[in-house]
Amino acid sequence: MIIIGKILLVISGLFYALGGLGLLRMPDVYNRAQAGTKATTLGTFSALVGACFFFPAWTPKLLLILVFVAITNPVGSSTLLRSAYRNGVKPEKATVDALKEFYEKEV
Amino acid sequence: MINIIYFILVSIGILFSGYRLIKGPNHFDRVVSLDVINVMIIGVLVVIAIIAKNEMLIDVAIAYGILGFLETIVFAKFLEVRS
Amino acid sequence: MKKIISLSLVMFIIWVLMAGFNVQEVIVGAAVSIILSVILSNYVQMSFKWNIIIKLLMFILMYIPILIIELIKANLDVAKRVLNPNLPINPGIVKVPTKVKSDLGKLTLANSITLTPGTISIDADVENVYIHWIDVKGETAEEHQKHISSSFEGVLGRIFND
Numbered sequence: 025m026i027i028i029g030k031i032l033l034v035i036s037g038l039f040y041a042l043g044g045l046g047l048l049r050m051p052d053v054y055n056r057a058q059a060g061t062k063a064t065t066l067g068t069f070s071a072l073v074g075a076c077f078f079f080p081a082w083t084p085k086l087l088l089i090l091v092f093v094a095i096t097n098p099v100g101s102s103t104l105l106r107s108a109y110r111n112g113v114k115p116e117k118a119t120v121d122a123l124k125e126f127y128e129k130e131v
Numbered sequence: 132m133i134n135i136i137y138f139i140l141v142s143i144g145i146l147f148s149g150y151r152l153i154k155g156p157n158h159f160d161r162v163v164s165l166d167v168i169n170v171m172i173i174g175v176l177v178v179i180a181i182i183a184k185n186e187m188l189i190d191v192a193i194a195y196g197i198l199g200f201l202e203t204i205v206f207a208k209f210l211e212v213r214s
Numbered sequence: 215m216k217k218i219i220s221l222s223l224v225m226f227i228i229w230v231l232m233a234g235f236n237v238q239e240v241i242v243g244a245a246v247s248i249i250l251s252v253i254l255s256n257y258v259q260m261s262f263k264w265n266i267i268i269k270l271l272m273f274i275l276m277y278i279p280i281l282i283i284e285l286i287k288a289n290l291d292v293a294k295r296v297l298n299p300n301l302p303i304n305p306g307i308v309k310v311p312t313k314v315k316s317d318l319g320k321l322t323l324a325n326s327i328t329l330t331p332g333t334i335s336i337d338a339d340v341e342n343v344y345i346h347w348i349d350v351k352g353e354t355a356e357e358h359q360k361h362i363s364s365s366f367e368g369v370l371g372r373i374f375n376d
Binding site for chain 2: 030033034036037038040041042043044045047048053056057060061064065067068071072075078079082085086088089092093096097099100101103104105106107108110111113
Binding site: 046051052054055063065066106 | 228232234286288292293295297303304305306308309321324328329332333334335336337342344346348350
């Protein structure tokens with residue numbers, strides 16, 4: 025069982041490194057938030073599940089953290105991007121922009 | 132051995148995010164990378180709890196997660212109002 | 215009365231998950247959650263129906279497996295794009311119509327769109343969700359919907375629309 029936990033921990037570290045690399049390489053704030061949010065969510069999930077394999081008695085608390093991260097991480101990045109769009113940060117190289125019409129209509 | 136590999140990979144991730152935190156062209160890049168680092172630290176706290184065999188660090192991870200989420204929301208609202 | 219009971223039940227379950235099954239902890243948690251839910255019951259809108267158990271079971275059995283598969287696919291997609299030296303992206307913001315009406319259902323839909331390959335939800339109004347897509351395919355809103363959210367719409371509509 026501990027072998028599975030160790031493999032999950034290494035996978036978690038790998039996804040964290042990928043998230044940092046995505047944050048470094050992507051061209052604008054929207055693409056950066058995509059890479060960062062997805063990679064860290066799966067990385068944290070696999071670290072928590074790996075910890076369940078190491079110490080099965082900790083499972084309820086780890087499950088609580090997992091549900092909490094799954095709810096709050098997308099909500100946080102979504103709120104940030106909405107406020108970025110309202111402040112006029114334009115998406116670079118965008119081919120379609122449906123949100124522009126929506127805000128013009130609202131104002 | 133596994134610990135060393137894990138911490139090297141995580142420090143690569145935090146290093147790149149920290150570069151974006153310092154260099155980022157505008158404030159939203161900085162807050163996005165702060166959010167990413169916060170979520171990474173939750174995982175690192177869980178791994179440190181495994182190494183130290185100490186259940187109390189899991190509670191620290193829960194409190195850290197709640198504070199990090201609040202921080203992101205407050206920064207987003209602050210930057211939206213200010214302009 | 216119903217609202218107070220359901221609110222204190224939710225608080226008590228979260229407390230037990232965090233504190234463990236000790237006799238003293240359980241007594242203190244029950245007392246504090248009942249007092250708090252009496253105080254807070256005017257500010258919370260929570261309705262408790264008996265079919266919520268069936269809905270929760272449906273949610274766990276039908277929805278979570280789809281979400282986990284999509285999350286793993288999304289991360290492999292991100293890895294493929296980030297590690298490619300050319301950075302193959304074609305971003306854009308698209309509008310996707312949705313049939314899910316309730317607030318909780320829309321929150322779940324937006325969260326699962328964020329966790330699926332290449333998309334992140336930015337804003338929502340009554341019947342549309344606005345999505346930043348890293349690799350835009352297709353022209354009309356129906357094609358976008360078929361690519362992005364068709365795998366969630368059916369399950370979520372069945373769970374949240376009564």
